[in-house]
Amino acid sequence: MNSENRITHSVRYRLPLAILSVIGSAAILQATRNYGVGISTDSVGYIATARHIATGIGVVTYDSTPLLVQPPLYPALLATIN
Numbered sequence: 444m445n446s447e448n449r450i451t452h453s454v455r456y457r458l459p460l461a462i463l464s465v466i467g468s469a470a471i472l473q474a475t476r477n478y479g480v481g482i483s484t485d486s487v488g489y490i491a492t493a494r495h496i497a498t499g500i501g502v503v504t505y506d507s508t509p510l511l512v513q514p515p516l517y518p519a520l521l522a523t524i525n
Contacts (some may be wrong), residue, residue, distance in 0.1 A: 488513065493521035 491505035496519055502510045510518065 485513070489518050489521060492518035496522035 488504050492502060492510050492515070495501060495503050502515050502518070504510055
């Protein structure tokens with residue numbers, strides 16, 4: 444394969460991949476525009492519990508119920524960096 448064919452093959456594959464990656468990035472930005480990336484119910488619970496620990500309220504979730512279902516170490520670590 445000579446160098447001219449390599450350049451043609453390279454452009455033939457790189458251009459569609461570049462276009463697809465731009466479209467994919469735009470789709471991800473559009474989908475996460477309102478609420479951000481990675482905010483799930485577990486994340487909300489961990490962050491709320493960490494804020495309650497940091498303010499001295501205790502190990503309670505966002506609705507002021509005790510954190511019983513999930514382990515408290517991760518919210519405690521988050522509270523230390525708050």
